[in-house]
Amino acid sequence: MAAKTTLEKLFQRRLLFVAGKGGVGKTTTACALALTASHLGKRTLLMELDGAGRAAYLLGVEPGPIGIPRRAGPSLSVMSVEGSAALAEYLEIILPVKRVLQAVFASRIYQYFVAAAPGLKELMTIGKIWYEADRMDESGERRLWDLVIVDAPATGHSLQYLRMPDAAQQTFGGGLVGRESQRLVDLLADPHLTAVNLVTTAEEMPVNETVEMYQQIRDELRLPLGMLFVNRLHRAAFDASVVDQLDRKLRKLQNRRERTIVAEVLNRGREELGWSRINELYLQRLANEVDMPRIEVPFLFAEEFGLREVHTIVTAIAREASAAARVGAAHGRA
Numbered sequence: 155m156a157a158k159t160t161l162e163k164l165f166q167r168r169l170l171f172v173a174g175k176g177g178v179g180k181t182t183t184a185c186a187l188a189l190t191a192s193h194l195g196k197r198t199l200l201m202e203l204d205g206a207g208r209a210a211y212l213l214g215v216e217p218g219p220i221g222i223p224r225r226a227g228p229s230l231s232v233m234s235v236e237g238s239a240a241l242a243e244y245l246e247i248i249l250p251v252k253r254v255l256q257a258v259f260a261s262r263i264y265q266y267f268v269a270a271a272p273g274l275k276e277l278m279t280i281g282k283i284w285y286e287a288d289r290m291d292e293s294g295e296r297r298l299w300d301l302v303i304v305d306a307p308a309t310g311h312s313l314q315y316l317r318m319p320d321a322a323q324q325t326f327g328g329g330l331v332g333r334e335s336q337r338l339v340d341l342l343a344d345p346h347l348t349a350v351n352l353v354t355t356a357e358e359m360p361v362n363e364t365v366e367m368y369q370q371i372r373d374e375l376r377l378p379l380g381m382l383f384v385n386r387l388h389r390a391a392f393d394a395s396v397v398d399q400l401d402r403k404l405r406k407l408q409n410r411r412e413r414t415i416v417a418e419v420l421n422r423g424r425e426e427l428g429w430s431r432i433n434e435l436y437l438q439r440l441a442n443e444v445d446m447p448r449i450e451v452p453f454l455f456a457e458e459f460g461l462r463e464v465h466t467i468v469t470a471i472a473r474e475a476s477a478a479a480r481v482g483a484a485h486g487r488a
């Protein structure tokens with residue numbers, strides 16, 4: 155079915171990053187993608203980096219302990235990841251003597267080292283992601299997860315994460331750390347295994363940042379790109395003439411209560427029209443400057459975001475994905 159094509163292609167990868175400017179909807183989009191993948195039967199792990207458990211909350215479960223998967227559906231789990239915890243976990247694997255470890259963790263030198271070593275936490279976090287993406291299940295015959303989706307932090311910090319394995323490989327060369335880093339580089343750079351997806355809203359600052367991030371990922375980091383999600387889009391279902399008409403009606407109204415209500419509706423109408431125009435403008439800019447298949451997600455009016463809203467976004471993404479597949483096919487890159 156066409157509706158599945160673009161997303162199914164994306165889900166053939168093993169590792170999907172969801173990155174973008176702060177507050178644009180990365181966690182919401184990552185949750186919607188994770189739900190979609192699990193509905194398609196993929197055993198999916200959603201990893202939230204440096205988050206406060208929002209991903210778990212949006213999927214309707216309590217956040218579990220850091221670094222441990224928490225069940226959020228028939229083939230869906232969610233996990234919070236944090237750099238120092240990932241380092242501690244790694245040290246536990248290579249230094250299996252509990253007493254020695256406790257002494258290491260308690261020492262001031264260790265605390266100082268973790269705080270001061272540039273990029274160490276980021277490197278360990280990517281290591282943890284790699285570990286989950288490569289992890290075998292109890293039978294030892296197949297992987298534990300078909301798909302790992304990473305809800306990445308805001309732009310600058312995401313780039314630091316994505317840059318780290320390559321930087322570490324160049325710094326440490328052929329030694330142990332260099333070799334481990336090379337494995338991470340190989341995973342991140344393989345377009346069959348990994349895709350970096352971007353989320354943005356169609357407004358000036360987020361779009362500027364998205365265009366910059368897109369260029370850096372393509373030209374400097376040279377990592378495979380996935381899809382661009384344009385979130386919180388306003389599409390007014392009326393034009394300026396309707397607003398003008400209402401404005402004329404308002405002028406004629408005598409009753410104060412009626413005037414208040416109509417004035418409020420008029421304000422909302424103007425606002426919606428204003429946002430629709432801004433969104434239209436920046437969608438055009440994205441189309442011109444970011445060569446990635448695009449999925450448009452509508453603005454949802456909700457007092458509080460929860461699982462129900464994420465489900466609405468899942469439906470919107472599925473509908474859009476079929477349109478994106480048609481556009482992609484027309485350009486020969488579905």
Ligand SMILES: Nc1ncnc2c1ncn2[C@@H]1O[C@H](COP(=O)(O)OP(=O)(O)OP(=O)(O)O)[C@@H](O)[C@H]1O
Nearest residue numbers: 175176177178179180181182308386452453454459
């Ligand atoms: N389609 C949408 N319509 C309306 N509101 C939305 C939509 N998507 C997300 N939001 C709201 O936007 C806010 C930011 O969403 P979210 O937490 O997913 O962003 P984020 O990029 O992960 O933020 P951060 O950078 O802080 O991690 C939330 O309040 C969320 O409820």
Ligand SMILES: [Mg+2]
Nearest residue numbers: 180181205208
């Ligand atoms: Mg978030």
